[in-house]
Amino acid sequence: MSSYVYMKLLESTPERYDRGMRILSGNTIDGLWEELAKRIAGPGIRVLDIGCGTGGVTLACARRGARVTGLDKDAGMLAVARAKAQAEGLTATWVEAGVMELEDEVAPSSFDAVVSSLAMSELLPEERAYALRQAREALVPGGRLLLADEAAPITPLGRLGWRLRRAPRAALTWILTGQRTHPMDGLAEEVRAAGFVDVEEERAPAGDFILVSARRGRDT
Amino acid sequence: MTLPGRFLAWLRDTLLRMFPHATRPGLRAIGRPGPNAPVLLSGNFTLTVDRLTRVLRGRDAWLLVADSHGINVWCAAGGGHLTHHDVIAVLRSSGIGERVEHRHLWLPQLAATGVERRIVQERTGWRVGWGPARLEDLPAFLDRGQRVKHSERLMRFPLWERMEMALLWAPATTAIAAVVLWSLLGATTAFIGAGSIAVVIFAIFAALPRLPLWGGSRWFTYAGGAVVASLLAITADMALHGPNLLHIGVLGAASTIAMLVLSLDLAGTTPLYPSTINTRGNRFDLVLNAERCTGVADCVQVCPRDVLAMDGKLRRVRIQRPDACIRCGACVVQCPEDALFFRFADGRTLSPTQIRATRMNMLGRRAVVLPAKTLSTEDQAAAEAPRRD
Ligand code: SF4
Numbered sequence: 187m188s189s190y191v192y193m194k195l196l197e198s199t200p201e202r203y204d205r206g207m208r209i210l211s212g213n214t215i216d217g218l219w220e221e222l223a224k225r226i227a228g229p230g231i232r233v234l235d236i237g238c239g240t241g242g243v244t245l246a247c248a249r250r251g252a253r254v255t256g257l258d259k260d261a262g263m264l265a266v267a268r269a270k271a272q273a274e275g276l277t278a279t280w281v282e283a284g285v286m287e288l289e290d291e292v293a294p295s296s297f298d299a300v301v302s303s304l305a306m307s308e309l310l311p312e313e314r315a316y317a318l319r320q321a322r323e324a325l326v327p328g329g330r331l332l333l334a335d336e337a338a339p340i341t342p343l344g345r346l347g348w349r350l351r352r353a354p355r356a357a358l359t360w361i362l363t364g365q366r367t368h369p370m371d372g373l374a375e376e377v378r379a380a381g382f383v384d385v386e387e388e389r390a391p392a393g394d395f396i397l398v399s400a401r402r403g404r405d406t
Numbered sequence: 407m408t409l410p411g412r413f414l415a416w417l418r419d420t421l422l423r424m425f426p427h428a429t430r431p432g433l434r435a436i437g438r439p440g441p442n443a444p445v446l447l448s449g450n451f452t453l454t455v456d457r458l459t460r461v462l463r464g465r466d467a468w469l470l471v472a473d474s475h476g477i478n479v480w481c482a483a484g485g486g487h488l489t490h491h492d493v494i495a496v497l498r499s500s501g502i503g504e505r506v507e508h509r510h511l512w513l514p515q516l517a518a519t520g521v522e523r524r525i526v527q528e529r530t531g532w533r534v535g536w537g538p539a540r541l542e543d544l545p546a547f548l549d550r551g552q553r554v555k556h557s558e559r560l561m562r563f564p565l566w567e568r569m570e571m572a573l574l575w576a577p578a579t580t581a582i583a584a585v586v587l588w589s590l591l592g593a594t595t596a597f598i599g600a601g602s603i604a605v606v607i608f609a610i611f612a613a614l615p616r617l618p619l620w621g622g623s624r625w626f627t628y629a630g631g632a633v634v635a636s637l638l639a640i641t642a643d644m645a646l647h648g649p650n651l652l653h654i655g656v657l658g659a660a661s662t663i664a665m666l667v668l669s670l671d672l673a674g675t676t677p678l679y680p681s682t683i684n685t686r687g688n689r690f691d692l693v694l695n696a697e698r699c700t701g702v703a704d705c706v707q708v709c710p711r712d713v714l715a716m717d718g719k720l721r722r723v724r725i726q727r728p729d730a731c732i733r734c735g736a737c738v739v740q741c742p743e744d745a746l747f748f749r750f751a752d753g754r755t756l757s758p759t760q761i762r763a764t765r766m767n768m769l770g771r772r773a774v775v776l777p778a779k780t781l782s783t784e785d786q787a788a789a790e791a792p793r794r795d
Pocket of ligand 1: 692708709710711712713714730731732733734735736737738
């Protein structure tokens with residue numbers, strides 16, 4: 187009962203999440219999804235989207251002809267994703283499962299690419315380690331991993347400015363979407379530790395977005 | 407802890423406790439648990455975890471703290487923030503499987519609206535049981551050899567808890583009245599007006615559950631509250647300032663408005679009544695599709711209001727106290743046969759499928775927009791059909 191007010195005012199309606207994300211990112215989120223899809227998706231490519239939410243990246247990949255699977259633990263978000271796919275006439279497989287259930291839902295070597303956007307930062311370190319190991323399992327040898335997440339800038343001054351800039355936004359994220367974000371540092375390291383090769387890290391011009399791409403080695 | 411730190415913690419746990427506050431999810435040892443110690447689970451609302459740790463002092467147990475976004479178990483489960491996915495996640499990521507020799511997990515009963523026990527069992531091999539509804543009953547439950555008494559399945563609303571709730575409502579409701587009264591009639595009258603409203607709020611909570619808060623008769627409670635608050639305030643004000651029509655009118659209006667604010671959903675903040683705003687005036691009731699019922703009776707176990715009972719002769723469940731139902735949805739979610747569902751007054755059906763997808767998250771537009779787009783009318787029809795395919 188005690189979180190009653192919070193529950194009533196900030197209930198996480200998936201639609202609000204979608205709208206909230208757009209407002210927060212000043213509409214750049216659609217651009218980010220496109221960017222991710224461009225890098226991994228193509229006709230017939232099997233793509234797994236971990237933590238797909240309302241299907242932003244998943245559907246961007248589907249539009250490019252990929253055979254997509256979106257996995258998320260939130261049934262409400264998936265319902266919206268499904269409706270969006272239907273409205274556009276896109277086919278996708280939606281799986282209601284948490285990241286820690288990847289082993290139950292995903293067969294080994296069954297995907298050409300794994301993508302995950304703004305989901306890795308929601309996980310505990312031990313969950314992330316598990317998710318990355320499972321992602322590697324899910325990929326065919328040579329298959330691609332692509333992660334997008336928030337990250338802090340590298341220089342101390344940049345960091346300070348970023349903290350200040352971020353404070354109101356973090357509050358806003360929470361109010362608009364009911365979610366907290368924990369920006370990621372060292373994601374590339376974690377990806378390497380999970381056994382991926384060709385790990386590359388890129389930063390978006392603003393410096394607080396990080397893209398990590400990697401491959402499952404062929405030597406397994 | 408430093409003094410300011412303590413003060414902040416106190417504030418967090420009292421006046422600000424309607425806001426979520428998260429503690430780190432994962433495994434905690436209570437006492438010195440061994441490989442046979444019981445495994446209990448809770449959400450990661452800081453206040454709950456602190457209280458659990460205090461209540462269980464002197465006993466040995468493993469506590470799994472699942473990520474419920476810092477929200478208490480009941481609200482989190484009802485809002486879709488604590489589901490079987492979160493339970494599976496903490497079971498696997500915590501490494502509890504390597505610490506204990508058994509595979510028996512106790513969930514708080516109030517998690518039943520969100521956590522589908524069977525899915526956890528299928529995926530993890532852990533046997534999942536429903537522990538007591540309230541954490542203060544945990545020590546007795548453990549001492550009894552992990553058995554839950556029927557009385558521990560039911561929600562209580564003891565005086566101290568009612569006062570806590572009054573303490574949540576009173577400042578919010580009186581603050582606005584105080585500011586308005588102050589600007590219009592000065593400090594003493596503002597104090598008198600706000601004070602009277604606060605007194606009535608505490609009185610209403612003290613009198614629960616003897617006052618009606620649900621259905622049309624709830625207006626007697628709020629109207630009565632407005633009259634009492636006005637009389638209190640006006641009498642006190644007259645004693646100080648003499649009779650003054652303006653004062654009488656404004657104090658009466660302030661009391662009435664305060665009671666209207668309470669009427670928004672006082673009921674929903676208690677564990678004894680259904681929420682009144684969730685329904686948006688479209689009342690819904692629990693329906694049992696008796697032909698589907700196979701007498702598994704999971705619903706009887708999770709109901710915090712003693713609404714459902716097993717009919718031994720018919721080997722079937724029966725709705726024995728329909729008026730006590732608070733529409734928490736726990737029974738609907740847990741029924742393996744989909745034999746329970748809700749029906750709105752206008753005839754629409756809220757099916758188990760729909761509740762499992764969106765929980766009791768109704769203010770969140772589900773009832774308005776989502777069904778048409780995402781859940782077919784077949785789903786509604788299926789809920790009413792005698793058998794599932
Ligand atoms: S009968 Fe009513 S109060 Fe009991 S579990 Fe079902 S919905 Fe909740």
